[in-house]
Amino acid sequence: MAVRRRSRPDATRRSESSRRAILTAAFELVGEVGYPRLSIEGIAARAGVGKQTIYRWWPSKGAVLFDSFLMLSEGTEEGIGKGSLPDTGDLGADLRSVLHATVGELNDPRYDGPMRALTIEIANDPELAALYAERLEEPLRAMKRERLRSAQRAGQLPSDLDLDTAIDLIWAPLFQRWLKRVEPVTLDYADRVAETALRALGATGIGHPRT
Incomplete structure (x- = not known):
């Protein structure tokens, strides 16, 4: 009997999904609590990821917010x-x-x-x-x-x-x-x-x- 291999989750797709969740969370939170109270911890909690996931892609909350603004105001950063x-x-x-x-x-x-x-x-x-x-x-x-x-x-x-x-x-x-x-x-x-x-x-x- 042939053994069916279980397909592995697409790591690239999973990473992109996490990335977009982080950017969306940052954009939503800054509108709710203001920039002074915005934190990497808060963004991570809202996005459902760990802080290290955020720090792997961005050095600061300002950099996260910048990318979130690009994504949400233009539809896509690459555009x-x-x-x-x-x-x-x-x-x-x-x-x-x-x-x-x-x-x-x-x-x-x-x-x-x-x-x-x-x-x-x-x-x-x-x-x-x-x-x-x-x-x-x-x-x-x-x-x-x-x-x-x-x-x-x-x-x-x-x-x-x-x-x-x-x-x-x-x-x-x-x-x-x-x-x-x-x-x-x-x-x-x-x-x-x-x-x-x-x-x-x-x-x-x-x-x-x-x-």
């Missing part, structure tokens, strides 16, 4: 920076569309706590700041540069425009208003930021928001 911004040929409309999406994210209560926690931690942790720059900031800036280069090729922006400064002019105001809580981050504000920035950058042939 960061591999897409592109809308390019319909109408730079004004495309930028308003992107800024509207940013407004939605900044106003989403699920992300407010984790994003603020990450902002504070990045400012105080050079290693996490370097990780943020490499895995999130620079890939996203590359997408923004490419959209502005497309506008340059179309004659909508000056050919000698400093693209990194332009990116700051377009995107920074929303983040600053959100960070300081001085005024609400609204779609109307996003439209005004886009129009003001594009005028300041010397954009031509761009659409304007409908009234």
Whole structure:
């Protein structure tokens, strides 16, 4: 009689399942207890894993939270920076569309706590700041540069425009208003930021928001 071998559990699949459970637990807990009270022990308990499992993949709770934010805000970490911004040929409309999406994210209560926690931690942790720059900031800036280069090729922006400064002019105001809580981050504000920035950058042939 033939002996049927019992298949071994897929270690890779099991590891990925544990990893996602850890990231989900970190994201949920920081929203419930805040970053100061977030701990590796708490994350491990929520995820149903040992502390050493977490430390095998991440050096700190800030690093765990960073990866959890990437996974849950973008759907997949590997997808960061591999897409592109809308390019319909109408730079004004495309930028308003992107800024509207940013407004939605900044106003989403699920992300407010984790994003603020990450902002504070990045400012105080050079290693996490370097990780943020490499895995999130620079890939996203590359997408923004490419959209502005497309506008340059179309004659909508000056050919000698400093693209990194332009990116700051377009995107920074929303983040600053959100960070300081001085005024609400609204779609109307996003439209005004886009129009003001594009005028300041010397954009031509761009659409304007409908009234």
